[in-house]
Amino acid sequence: MMPISDWPNAIAHIDADCFYASCEQLRHPELKGRPVCVLSNQNAFVVAKTYDAKAKGVTTGMSVWDAKKLVPNAAFLTPDFRYYGQLSEKMFSILRRYSPQVEVYSIDEAFMDMNGIRSLWRKSFRQIADDIRQAIRSEVGITVSVGISCTRTLAKISSESNKPNGSTVIPGRRIARFLADIQVSDIPGIGRNRTALLEKFSIHTALEFTRTDERTIDRLMGKPGMGLWHELNGRSVYGLEKEAKLPKSVARTSSMGQVTTDKALIEAYLSYHTQRLVSDLVAKRIIAQRISVFLTLESFEKVGTEVRLVDHTNSLKKIASAVQKALGSIYQGGTKYRASGVIAMHILPEGSATPDLFGHTSTNQKQRDLVLVMNEVNHRFGNHSMTSAQATILGKRKADTIRFQYPLIVAH
Numbered sequence: 174m175m176p177i178s179d180w181p182n183a184i185a186h187i188d189a190d191c192f193y194a195s196c197e198q199l200r201h202p203e204l205k206g207r208p209v210c211v212l213s214n215q216n217a218f219v220v221a222k223t224y225d226a227k228a229k230g231v232t233t234g235m236s237v238w239d240a241k242k243l244v245p246n247a248a249f250l251t252p253d254f255r256y257y258g259q260l261s262e263k264m265f266s267i268l269r270r271y272s273p274q275v276e277v278y279s280i281d282e283a284f285m286d287m288n289g290i291r292s293l294w295r296k297s298f299r300q301i302a303d304d305i306r307q308a309i310r311s312e313v314g315i316t317v318s319v320g321i322s323c324t325r326t327l328a329k330i331s332s333e334s335n336k337p338n339g340s341t342v343i344p345g346r347r348i349a350r351f352l353a354d355i356q357v358s359d360i361p362g363i364g365r366n367r368t369a370l371l372e373k374f375s376i377h378t379a380l381e382f383t384r385t386d387e388r389t390i391d392r393l394m395g396k397p398g399m400g401l402w403h404e405l406n407g408r409s410v411y412g413l414e415k416e417a418k419l420p421k422s423v424a425r426t427s428s429m430g431q432v433t434t435d436k437a438l439i440e441a442y443l444s445y446h447t448q449r450l451v452s453d454l455v456a457k458r459i460i461a462q463r464i465s466v467f468l469t470l471e472s473f474e475k476v477g478t479e480v481r482l483v484d485h486t487n488s489l490k491k492i493a494s495a496v497q498k499a500l501g502s503i504y505q506g507g508t509k510y511r512a513s514g515v516i517a518m519h520i521l522p523e524g525s526a527t528p529d530l531f532g533h534t535s536t537n538q539k540q541r542d543l544v545l546v547m548n549e550v551n552h553r554f555g556n557h558s559m560t561s562a563q564a565t566i567l568g569k570r571k572a573d574t575i576r577f578q579y580p581l582i583v584a585h
C-alpha cells in the first residue's frame with residue numbers, strides 16, 4: 174500500500190441500526206425488549222429484525238414459518254413505508270446540519286462529504302460522529318452507526334464494523350491495521366461467488382486484497398474490482414452522488430442463488446426486490462410510472478416487460494401488483510431462470526403533478542430505455558453481478574443480506 178496522508182479526502186457513512194424494527198419499537202413502546210420481525214409485503218418472509226431475533230438465528234429472507242419456530246415470542250409486523258420514510262427524513266435533516274453535502278443512499282443510510290467539516294465545527298471527526306449519533310438518538314429516537322474514513326467504501330466498512338450505535342474513524346495511517354480484520358466477504362460489492370474466487374487465490378482479508386497487485390485484481394474482478402481496490406487503498410473513486418439529479422431509473426436485481434423453474438421462488442425474489450425498491454423511492458421522495466420486470470435465463474439472456482401505472486407512485490401495493498402482472502406475462506413454466514430484477518422508470522419528484530408528461534413514449538423508445546438500463550446495470554456490476562448470489566430468499570441455505578450494491582440508483 175502506498176503511504177497516504179491521514180485525510181486526503183473525508184467521507185462519512187451513517188446507517189441506522191435495525192431501522193424498520195427500531196421504527197416499530199419507537200411507536201409501539203410495548204415492543205421494546207421483545208424481538209421484532211418486519212415482514213415482506215405479502216407477509217411471506219422476514220425483511221428486517223432486531224438484534225435479539227438475529228441472535229436466535231433469524232435471517233433476512235427467512236420464511237415467517239421458520240422464523241416463528243425460532244422466536245415464537247416475537248412480534249411479526251407488516252412494513253409501513255410512509256412511517257419509515259418520515260423518520261428517515263427526520264434523520265437526514267439532522268445530517269444536513271453537519272455537512273451541506275449529504276447523499277441519501279437508502280431509506281436508512283447516507284453518505285456525507287466531510288472535507289472541511291472539522292474546522293467548521295472545531296471538533297475531531299470522532300466528536301462529530303458521536304454528536305451525530307447523539308442528535309439522532311435524542312431527536313428521532315433510534316440509534317445509528319457512523320463510519321468516517323478517506324473513501325466511500327472504507328466509510329461503509331467502518332460503520333458496519335461497529336454496530337449498533339458505534340462511531341468508527343479510520344484515518345489513512347490506520348487503514349492497513351483496520352483492513353487486516355475485515356474478510357473479503359465483508360467488502361461491499363463482493364458477493365459469494367467473488368469471495369470464493371478470491372479465496373482460491375489466497376486472498377482472505379481486505380488487507381490481502383489491497384496488497385494484491387493491480388493486474389491480478391483486474392483479471393479476477395475487472396473494473397468494479399479495480400474501483401474497490403483503489404478505494405480500499407485509500408484513494409477515492411466513488412464520490413458522492415449529487416442530490417439534485419433525478420435518477421432516470423431505480424433498479425433492484427440479484428441472482429436467485431440457483432437456476433430454478435420454481436415460480437414461487439421467483440415471486441419471492443421479486444417481492445423482495447419490490448420491497449427494497451419501494452423503500453428507495455420513498456427515501457428519495459420520488460415516484461415512478463413504469464415498472465419493468467426482467468428475468469435472466471439459464472443462458473444469461475434476459476426477458477423483460479414493462480407495466481405502465483395509471484399514475485406516478487411509490488405505493489408498495491400498486492408497484493407490487495404491477496410486478497405481479499409483469500411476471501405473469503413473461504414467466505414460462507419449465508423454463509430455467511437464474512436472476513431477476515425490478516426497475517422503476519419515468520421518475521418524478523414526489524408531489525409533482527404531470528402524470529402525462531411521458532405518456533406518449535413510443536414502444537421503441539421504451540424498449541431502448543429498458544435495454545439502456547440493463548446495459549448500465551451490467552456494466553456497473555459487471556456481467557457476473559447477475560450471478561453473484563447475495564441473498565437466499567427462502568431461507569433454505571444460510572441467508573445473508575443483499576448489501577451495498579453499486580449502483581443503488583442507475584443515474585444518467
Ligand SMILES: [Mg+2]
Pocket residue numbers: 188189190191192281282
Ligand atoms: Mg441500516
